[in-house]
Amino acid sequence: MYRINDCYQKLPGSYLFSTIARKVAAFTEANPDKPVIRMGIGDVTQPLTDPVIKALHKAVDEMADGATFRGYAPDLGYAFLRDAIAEHDFRERGCAIEPDEIFVSDGAKCDSGNIQELFSTDNKIAVCDPVYPVYVDSNVMAGRAGTYDKETGCWSDVIYMPCTEENGFIADLPKERPDIIYLCFPNNPTGAAITKDQLQNWVDYANKNGCVIIFDAAYEAYISEENIPHSIYECAGAKTCAIEIRSFSKNAGFTGVRLGYTVIPKALKCGDVSLHDMWARRHGTKYNGAPYIIQRAGEACYTEEGRASIRGLVDYYMENARMIYGSLKDMGYTVYGGVNSPYIWLKTPDHMSSWEFFDYLLEKANVVGTPGSGFGPSGEGYFRLTAFGTHDNSKAALERMAKL
Numbered sequence: 001m002y003r004i005n006d007c008y009q010k011l012p013g014s015y016l017f018s019t020i021a022r023k024v025a026a027f028t029e030a031n032p033d034k035p036v037i038r039m040g041i042g043d044v045t046q047p048l049t050d051p052v053i054k055a056l057h058k059a060v061d062e063m064a065d066g067a068t069f070r071g072y073a074p075d076l077g078y079a080f081l082r083d084a085i086a087e088h089d090f091r092e093r094g095c096a097i098e099p100d101e102i103f104v105s106d107g108a109k110c111d112s113g114n115i116q117e118l119f120s121t122d123n124k125i126a127v128c129d130p131v132y133p134v135y136v137d138s139n140v141m142a143g144r145a146g147t148y149d150k151e152t153g154c155w156s157d158v159i160y161m162p163c164t165e166e167n168g169f170i171a172d173l174p175k176e177r178p179d180i181i182y183l184c185f186p187n188n189p190t191g192a193a194i195t196k197d198q199l200q201n202w203v204d205y206a207n208k209n210g211c212v213i214i215f216d217a218a219y220e221a222y223i224s225e226e227n228i229p230h231s232i233y234e235c236a237g238a239k240t241c242a243i244e245i246r247s248f249s250k251n252a253g254f255t256g257v258r259l260g261y262t263v264i265p266k267a268l269k270c271g272d273v274s275l276h277d278m279w280a281r282r283h284g285t286k287y288n289g290a291p292y293i294i295q296r297a298g299e300a301c302y303t304e305e306g307r308a309s310i311r312g313l314v315d316y317y318m319e320n321a322r323m324i325y326g327s328l329k330d331m332g333y334t335v336y337g338g339v340n341s342p343y344i345w346l347k348t349p350d351h352m353s354s355w356e357f358f359d360y361l362l363e364k365a366n367v368v369g370t371p372g373s374g375f376g377p378s379g380e381g382y383f384r385l386t387a388f389g390t391h392d393n394s395k396a397a398l399e400r401m402a403k404l
């Protein structure tokens with residue numbers, strides 16, 4: 001009899017957002033007269049912008065013509081997109097990232113789940129707590145997490161770095177030396193942003209201790225304050241210790257279109273082995289590239305018109321963030337995030353657990369959020385709301401909450 005990868009059997013429950021979707025589906029089936037407002041998963045609601053739509057249409061027409069039709073995309077991504085990324089996301093910010101250090105993919109979720117394949121299973125990972133569940137779950141699947149303790153909600157071989165009110169939701173350097181450090185800034189789920197000096201500390205720590213940082217910058221477009229780095233490569237020495245993952249989902253609204261990329265600098269080496277070459281080998285073997293039409297849509301995000309249109313999307317959601325943050329404060333909630341991030345992180349009232357508050361909000365206000373404990377034990381007692389809804393729905397949800 002064949003044997004399965006029994007690491008999957010160790011995973012408790014289902015993926016956080018699948019659990020929430022099931023609970024909400026059960027509620028709406030039982031209460032068809034109570035329309036719910038979804039502020040749970042960070043999924044966008046605004047349509048793709050004009051420059052993106054035009055680029056998509058043009059690329060579709062090219063695919064209909066024998067002279068311009070394209071088959072397989074180059075497996076690391078088309079040069080037109082990698083050049084635009086290198087120029088606008090990095091060189092304009094003073095980061096010397098070359099187009100051939102960029103690997104185009106179909107999204108940051110896949111990349112952040114797949115990247116762990118480059119590392120031996122006996123590496124020890126460190127994660128912020130609370131954390132985007134993909135980092136931990138993908139390491140569990142790979143057999144790198146040890147055993148799960150139901151009482152603590154922790155894996156035996158994972159180093160948890162609590163992000164609390166006391167440390168401003170920025171983890172302290174770990175006491176035990178990890179091999180792989182996952183960082184996400186601006187942070188999902190707490191909405192916290194890291195300053196350049198704070199991030200430099202992590203880069204220095206990683207270089208000194210032989211660690212690799214996997215830096216998820218999916219929310220960088222939401223940075224509104226000075227001195228918050230948009231890329232880890234703004235820090236000196238990051239090219240020898242860090243991989244950066246980016247997304248077109250949250251800025252350009254590509255959650256249903258799918259496009260992202262990963263940067264692996266050529267200077268990032270384990271001994272004399274290049275991680276860049278390893279990822280190139282993996283891409284070549286396991287991936288046939290993001291579709292041509294989607295990469296053209298990605299390219300359109302970098303034209304002057306495209307950039308202005310994306311700024312408009314981000315501004316739209318940030319107006320929600322300001323409204324949610326301000327209204328919750330007025331209602332007496334303790335609230336964080338929402339300034340450099342589309343996520344608002346609030347303390348549950350009356351010492352309710354995160355899931356108790358989830359049920360309470362769903363039943364009494366018909367509003368869906370994400371329980372903080374779903375992101376890790378230090379998320380207990382917190383709750384996440386997203387600003388990715390429409391203005392009308394965000395406003396209506398707040399009105400319902402104010403009546404509770």
Ligand code: MLT
Binds near residue numbers: 040042132188
């Ligand atoms: C979230 O809600 O945390 C994100 O939407 C999940 C994701 O981007 O995969």
